[in-house]
Amino acid sequence: MNAALRLSEIHDRIAHAVTLARREPAEVTLVAVSKTHPAEAIAPLLEAGQRVFGENRVQEAAAKWPALRERWPDAQLHLVGQLQSNKAEDAARLFDCIHSLDRPSLLTALARAFDRVGRRVPCFMQVDAGEEPQKGGCAVKDLPALLSEARAADVPVIGLMCVPPSGIEPAPFFALLDKLARDHGLDGRSMGMSGDFETAIMLGATHVRVGTALFGTRD
Template sequence: MSTSDYRGIADGLSRVREQMAAACARAGRAVEDVQLIAACKTFGADAVSEAVGSGQRVFGENYVQEAKAKWPGLKDRFPDTELHLIGPLQSNKAREAVALFDVIHSLDRRSLAKALSRQCESQERHPAMLVQVNTGVERQKSGVLPDEADDFIALCRDLYQLNVTGLMCIPPAGMPPEPHFDLLAKIAERNGLGALSMGMSSDYAAAIEHGATSVRVGSAIFGSRSYPATGQ
């Protein structure tokens, strides 16, 4: 990355923080009550280092393999950073996920809960877990259906003894996100969960106004992504 790219990251973080502060003010909330997760999928260690230099400490990755390649060295350099898994998680990656991440946002099925529980016990490590809710009931999207969320949360807590602290959602593209944020907040409230991971680059201000405790912002900070031809 060039020096100008680095300046772009610092500027992006500054703009996002200003907009978060404005959204908090509109909602009558304290800025420190909303965590900014810098979603750094496809961006390398240099980009993360620049964000750290601009005061950012919380980062989100979508893929276990990418995080495994990128983050051990970054954690050595920046031990006060916090790493979140914000993308889908395969059950066969549970061991690596528990070892790598401080928070896992994509707990969405019983087989994954079982695999994560086994790894938490064997590694004696208990990252915070967020249940992903498919608020739009979209067939192609991960997440527990809203009318099944209460039972799944209880299962994860009681049977699998997971450290469930909140919920996450990704509203349907092209639809107003606010009803989905409100639905997630209602599910969280009746289950006594305080963490709400909702809002991305296009809608994080609205998410804050509807109760988000963390927002996942990537392109507004790092710029447009270039995806490898082979994918992941």
Template sequence: MGLNEIIDRVRAAEQAAGRAEGAVELIAVSKVQPDARVEAVLAAGHRVFGENYVQEAQGKWPGWKGRHPGVRLHMIGPLQSNKAKAAVGLFDAIHTLDRMSLARKLVAAIEAHGTAPELFVQINTGDEPQKAGILPDELAGFLEQIRALGLNPQGLMCIPPESGDSTPHFRLLRRLAESEGLPGLSMGMSADFESAIAEGATHIRVGSAIFGARDYSAKG
């Protein structure tokens, strides 16, 4: 596959859903990808990337950002509270706000840094005990608490269960966002991003379909 084919599919899905071209932001998920693959996507002109690990991102993105103006970096993996300061300094958006302890650390980091990344609250739409994210019925209370701290989330994020149809989870996330007046919907990955676009995704997270399969053994 590759970047151009994914962009073509995104545009076709936007059109099929009656949405404006460019309504969906394509986040190229570059975690655990060889530098050469990421550099090829950068050379092709793409500027929006996602990473799962703060330490990995720290090791490669400051240099790439310096050489490629306009790069926007999204944190899409679970964020440890003790990494909040580093994340605020590096990422333009954080998609995985899911607990008060992290919210408090982000407030302190934003105050110290002077700028705030775009924030998404992660929802555990499948009520999976092994997965991060707050439960849907906890959202209203959580938003009230983090807004009282001064945080201003722009949207919601979910990762549906691996088995089964993702569409009901996308619809649930959209309903939750609408009920709370949140415009952003971070949902959809390589296998289901077209369904996510049909359900209103504003951000999709696509990795292997752009870069190729990941080789985790190379990370040692």
């Protein structure tokens, strides 16, 4: 199946989930996760109209996206993987959104980076909803303090993000993230991947991060 057909199929599945959830299609942004895939695999999706992409690593994105953005200057790039504090300035220059703000040290680094580059990149705060420290994410109990610090540092937090534990029904974790976002007055919920994005949409996702269903299985 070519890129345009895969993209159309994902849009159809999103539209169906949105209808079931009695939501509007414009409420859900498809983030095409292009990590590990070369520019020649990304270009067909851009040609088919996809404009929002997700990358896991700053260096990988920096290597392949400048040339793609010359051809498609309206493409948006989201960082969906863990971010090291020493890469904060590079991320601030390259990305249009950061989904993995999860600790005070990174918050401090991003605030300084945003001041240096003269732009404030919208962020999702990653929550460790499944209590899996190896995945990164702020503990639920630490979320109010980190949000307060972000507001004080003028770091724009537009929502929350989570990666549920693998092999477990994801719905309870999506429901938890939705509740936390509501409790803290945040509109964004970055949740749901290739295998569970329809469930995430039913439970309030505003950004779904789809890689395998669009690009095929990674090597």
